[in-house]
Amino acid sequence: MTFPDITPSLKSAMPDLRGRLLANESLAPLTWFRVGGPAQVLFTPADEDDLAYFLSKLPSDIPVTVVGVGSNLIVRDGGLNGVVIRLSPRGFGATSADGDIVSAGTAALDKRVAETAAAADVGGLEFYFGIPGSIGGALRMNAGANGDETKDVLIEATGIGRDGTKHVYDNAGMAFVYRNSGVDPSIIFTSARFRGTITDSAAIRARMEEVQAHRETAQPIREKTGGSTFKNPPGHSAWKLVDAAGCRGLRVGGAQVSEMHCNFLINTGDATATDIETLGETVRARVLAQSGIDLHWEIKRIGVAP
Structure with a gap:
């Protein structure tokens, strides 16, 4: 088009x-x-x-x-x-640490924020090392991993409104819930400040290595994927529900449910966006039929059909 x-x-x-x-x-x-x-x-x-x-x-x-x-x-x-x-890394990707506070532009990779914190002996942000996104997405989605979430470390976030005005939100003002924020979706986050805890450097590095090892052994990080596809329903793991519904390895066109981790969809090489979204909806339908649980997308889907 x-x-x-x-x-x-x-x-x-x-x-x-x-x-x-x-x-x-x-x-x-x-x-x-x-x-x-x-x-x-x-x-x-x-x-x-x-x-x-x-x-x-x-x-x-x-x-x-x-x-x-x-x-x-x-x-x-x-x-x-x-x-x-x-937002480009050049204009919005700077990171820095001052005492136990870490500041970052929202184009900064989550992993870079974890590294900035570690270099300053600031613990508590190691979970970002395993999240393959940027800080802007982490703020919007309350990104988390390994039991920790953005809401646990955020001090405040700055954003620009649709009319060009600047807004500052403290932690409560972000209205965080599981994998989401209650801030007006039209706000474009530009920077954030986080508070960790001064921690032994070796302990921080060990924790980051654990996070990375978990990703490498449990997730298809070297495939063309979009990360966790569905939110975990209360009391359940999405991947277990997908597996129980017989969807491991399921294909639609060039899209496939990962054999390694059932909550990941992958582009095997020639998938279209339609293939991937259709596969996701097929998985949702099978899980609903098998377990009665309605999975909700964690991956964002935007745009129009061709």
């Missing part, structure tokens, strides 16, 4: 814009699944002020979607109309 090119009119209305606007840019290379259609406009802001300026000038009837590193994302094959915003 090709969308009408609206970049000339946007540039005309935003003469001081410093970021990059691209028309009909493929989003597949920006996702771990390596599938999906184009963005009508892909915008990469230079920094937080540039993002605020862009949003303040953008007509309110143009949809805005934010993508991070695409580690838990399916972009449908028809792509996305409106503007897709992707």
Whole structure:
């Protein structure tokens, strides 16, 4: 699908814009699944002020979607109309530590935040070492692993609203729940501050090695995948429900349920976004029929069908 090119009119209305606007840019290379259609406009802001300026000038009837590193994302094959915003590591990827506080831009990888904390002997953020995403996604989804979650360490987060205004949210203001935040979805998070505990360096490194070893032995991290597909229902493990429903190794087109971990879908090489989403819905239907439990997607699905 090709969308009408609206970049000339946007540039005309935003003469001081410093970021990059691209028309009909493929989003597949920006996702771990390596599938999906184009963005009508892909915008990469230079920094937080540039993002605020862009949003303040953008007509309110143009949809805005934010993508991070695409580690838990399916972009449908028809792509996305409106503007897709992707924060770059150069403008939003800085990390630092001061005492027991770690600061990060939201384009920083979760793993890098864990490494920054470890280098400063700050414990409590080791779980980020095993999450294949960025801090922006961690804030939006209350990302967690190995028994710890973002809500356990966050001090505050900063974001830009749809009208270009800046907002700051403390931990309570984030309204965290399991794998989600209650903050207005139109807010684009730009930075965050976390508090850990000064800890023995060797203990921190040992914990990070445990996290990495678990991922390598239990998850298909070298495949084209989107991470955990379904949320764990209360009192249950999603992968066990999928396995019990006979879905291990199930295929639709080029998409397959991982043989290693049943809560992971993989692109075996030539899958479309439709293949992957259809496979996920097939798994949900089989689990519901077998157990009576309705699985909910943890992977975000955006865009339109072709």
